[in-house]
Amino acid sequence: MSIVVGQAPNLGPDVAGGHGSTHPDRPSRHRKMPQGMATEAVGSAVASFALVWLVLTLTAAGASAVGFGVFWVMGFLLTYGLLTWRLHGVLLMKERLATVFVWGSSLVALVPLVAIIVYVIVHGFAAVFSGFPHFFFADMSQFSSARSPVTQAGMVAAIVGTVEQVGLATIFSVPIAVLTATYLNESTGTFARVLGTVVDSMTGTPSIIAGLFVYLLWVQPHGTSGKSGLAAAMALTVLMLPFVTRSAQEVLLVVPGSLREAALALGAPQWRVVLRVVLPTARTGMVTAVILGIARVVGETAPLLLATSASSHTNWNPFRGIQSDLPLQIYSLVTQPGVNATKVAWGGAFVLVLVVLTLFTLARIVGSSRPGQRRLPWRRSKAVAA
Amino acid sequence: MTTLDGLRQGTDVGSFPASSGGAAAPATSGLPDSGASALVAREVSAWFGSHKVLERISLGMEQKKVTALIGPSGCGKSTFLRILNRMHELIPGAALSGSVHLDDVDIYDPAQQITATRLKIGMVFQRPNPFPSMTIAQNVLSGLRLSGTKVANPDALVQECLEKAGMWNETRNRLNHAGAALSGGQQQRLCIARALAVRPKVLLMDEPCSALDPISTGVIEETIKELREEVTIVIVTHNMQQAQRVSDSCALFLVDGEGMPGHIVEWGQTEQVFQDPHDPRTADYVHGRFG
Numbered sequence: 033m034s035i036v037v038g039q040a041p042n043l044g045p046d047v048a049g050g051h052g053s054t055h056p057d058r059p060s061r062h063r064k065m066p067q068g069m070a071t072e073a074v075g076s077a078v079a080s081f082a083l084v085w086l087v088l089t090l091t092a093a094g095a096s097a098v099g100f101g102v103f104w105v106m107g108f109l110l111t112y113g114l115l116t117w118r119l120h121g122v123l124l125m126k127e128r129l130a131t132v133f134v135w136g137s138s139l140v141a142l143v144p145l146v147a148i149i150v151y152v153i154v155h156g157f158a159a160v161f162s163g164f165p166h167f168f169f170a171d172m173s174q175f176s177s178a179r180s181p182v183t184q185a186g187m188v189a190a191i192v193g194t195v196e197q198v199g200l201a202t203i204f205s206v207p208i209a210v211l212t213a214t215y216l217n218e219s220t221g222t223f224a225r226v227l228g229t230v231v232d233s234m235t236g237t238p239s240i241i242a243g244l245f246v247y248l249l250w251v252q253p254h255g256t257s258g259k260s261g262l263a264a265a266m267a268l269t270v271l272m273l274p275f276v277t278r279s280a281q282e283v284l285l286v287v288p289g290s291l292r293e294a295a296l297a298l299g300a301p302q303w304r305v306v307l308r309v310v311l312p313t314a315r316t317g318m319v320t321a322v323i324l325g326i327a328r329v330v331g332e333t334a335p336l337l338l339a340t341s342a343s344s345h346t347n348w349n350p351f352r353g354i355q356s357d358l359p360l361q362i363y364s365l366v367t368q369p370g371v372n373a374t375k376v377a378w379g380g381a382f383v384l385v386l387v388v389l390t391l392f393t394l395a396r397i398v399g400s401s402r403p404g405q406r407r408l409p410w411r412r413s414k415a416v417a418a
Numbered sequence: 419m420t421t422l423d424g425l426r427q428g429t430d431v432g433s434f435p436a437s438s439g440g441a442a443a444p445a446t447s448g449l450p451d452s453g454a455s456a457l458v459a460r461e462v463s464a465w466f467g468s469h470k471v472l473e474r475i476s477l478g479m480e481q482k483k484v485t486a487l488i489g490p491s492g493c494g495k496s497t498f499l500r501i502l503n504r505m506h507e508l509i510p511g512a513a514l515s516g517s518v519h520l521d522d523v524d525i526y527d528p529a530q531q532i533t534a535t536r537l538k539i540g541m542v543f544q545r546p547n548p549f550p551s552m553t554i555a556q557n558v559l560s561g562l563r564l565s566g567t568k569v570a571n572p573d574a575l576v577q578e579c580l581e582k583a584g585m586w587n588e589t590r591n592r593l594n595h596a597g598a599a600l601s602g603g604q605q606q607r608l609c610i611a612r613a614l615a616v617r618p619k620v621l622l623m624d625e626p627c628s629a630l631d632p633i634s635t636g637v638i639e640e641t642i643k644e645l646r647e648e649v650t651i652v653i654v655t656h657n658m659q660q661a662q663r664v665s666d667s668c669a670l671f672l673v674d675g676e677g678m679p680g681h682i683v684e685w686g687q688t689e690q691v692f693q694d695p696h697d698p699r700t701a702d703y704v705h706g707r708f709g
């Protein structure tokens with residue numbers, strides 16, 4: 033059986049220009065799957081499907097789709113195991129079955145995720161695209177759920193609110209988080225250990241507690257003018273702070289101690305080591321940590337309920353008056369009567385998912401580039417070409 | 419560093435090889451124009467927690483000379499080297515006694531600034547460690563930036579240091595490329611250039627060639643020979659030929675047994691240590707009969 037050994041070093045996408053070309057002078061990518069594996073797997077899947085179907089039909093035993101699926105998977109494992117055992121022996125059979133289990137499990141884990149995204153897209157599509165740019169540029173003042181068509185709804189009030197509130201929360205939390213992470217990483221004292229434990233337990237804070245905290249400390253003392261975008265941003269900060277601190281700490285931990293030593297040996301005081309060597313080395317990871325932190329809080333609803341509320345008018349000023357945002361707008365629409373309100377809520381969810389997905393994608397792009405390179409692909413330097 | 423001070427009390431300065439042994443060791447006359455300095459360790463002992471790893475090491479490292487430290491793995495050569503520029507104390511639980519003098523100034527004197535000392539006594543590590551977030555030129559200048567020193571003409575300094583490290587021609591056209599994108603040997607020479615940019619008086623090198631191929635090793639050895647003119651060099655090496663090629667004097671560290679502290683068995687001119695050792699263990703070690 034041909035087990036492919038890489039003939040050329042895996043040089044990564046930058047260097048390996050061809051798309052799996054077989055040109056002898058060009059490096060070819062590692063072939064991940066041994067030849068024949070796909071054929072055998074697909075064959076087994078088809079065979080077991082046919083077998084289960086046949087048996088169920090012949091015995092006239094009714095089975096639900098789920099039941100059928102379970103039988104099919106069992107049948108597949110049996111067929112595929114037998115096949116590889118006969119063809120390649122016991123060792124390879126174990127290897128292949130393990131592969132199938134790993135792949136299968138990740139597929140199962142992926143199902144709910146994909147389902148949610150697809151569901152949101154399918155249901156939200158109509159509201160977002162029926163009067164296309166309208167949804168992004170109008171607010172809800174034209175929309176009263178009972179009578180209005182979907183095309184009169186708009187999310188601009190909520191989008192402005194979300195962007196400003198999350199932006200403020202980022203401005204509040206990131207500097208503190210980075211400094212705290214640096215302190216936790218550089219210091220070994222008792223206080224650092226206590227603080228580390230506090231940060232750890234704060235990451236588990238139920239989000240409604242963050243809302244209550246801000247409600248009692250800010251909203252209530254300020255009476256009727258208490259609810260505002262600022263209050264929402266503060267609640268999000270409480271959630272974001274420990275999360276970003278924790279991930280920034282992980283990132284700093286990865287900076288090799290040898291770099292720190294090299295800098296100290298050059299006669300650098302510790303603060304300069306941190307500022308000029310540790311933080312720049314960890315910069316990429318830091319950006320990823322911040323983006324993930326934003327993605328973490330952008331969909332938070334519970335703390336916002338106590339800090340601001342949905343409104344149909346756009347309020348650009350986060351410091352004054354109620355400012356709507358996406359989660360609250362969605363929540364408010366869902367609780368309103370009428371089919372159209374629900375449809376618009378799906379549209380809002382669509383926008384929210386879009387924002388989160390964009391943030392995660394950005395985090396992946398930033399996080400995957402190596403240090404020394406430009407961090408974003410469209411800003412890649414000439415280093416590779418030379 | 420209470421442990422340090424506590425331990426350092428009551429150390430008597432005994433005889434040490436710099437003044438006692440060694441034929442024709444020139445007196446360390448403090449030439450005013452010389453950048454190099456003499457480094458003298460007196461009765462240095464070191465601990466990691468309660469584990470003693472060095473026993474009363476006394477060693478003089480003459481100015482403008484290359485001193486090689488040889489000995490089997492784990493006998494404390496790196497520890498000794500790190501004591502010479504106050505890197506030892508960064509390790510939690512590390513302690514030491516004795517004193518280290520740079521041109522007759524005790525670098526462990528509480529009045530001495532640690533950062534100033536490290537600026538004068540540079541270090542090149544076993545594994546190349548250029549700063550990945552910086553370009554080649556920035557790496558060379560990093561010591562100055564990190565110590566807050568202003569430099570009048572950075573471009574000239576970059577060129578000068580890269581030339582001294584024997585890699586100007588290879589890097590002149592890519593000074594603004596990432597330092598981590600160089601080969602291992604080039605990275606190590608970049609680290610040497612980086613250490614030279616702050617104009618140290620002493621350069622400590624811990625097995626600088628152990629991760630390198632023979633050609634890069636050769637280049638670095640040439641660099642060391644040229645640098646001897648302006649900086650005192652202390653180099654740890656496991657390569658006997660290398661010690662013979664580059665060093666003027668040589669000290670052999672040994673441990674007597676498992677868990678025992680390392681100590682100096684023999685010290686002298688390299689020629690003498692290799693050709694005519696006083697101690698039979700030296701002959702055994704340099705001829706590869708143990709260790």
Ligand SMILES: Nc1ncnc2c1ncn2[C@@H]1O[C@H](COP(=O)(O)OP(=O)(O)OP(=O)(O)O)[C@@H](O)[C@H]1O
Nearest residue numbers: 466471489490491492493494495496497498509656
């Ligand atoms: N960070 C540390 N913590 C505890 N013990 C240490 C530490 N570093 C070194 N040691 C111990 O100190 C002793 C001397 O170590 P050192 O690294 O100085 O040896 P070396 O002569 O440089 O060896 P090598 O040639 O392998 O580099 C060893 O017994 C080692 O186990």
Ligand SMILES: [Mg+2]
Nearest residue numbers: 495496497624
């Ligand atoms: Mg060592």
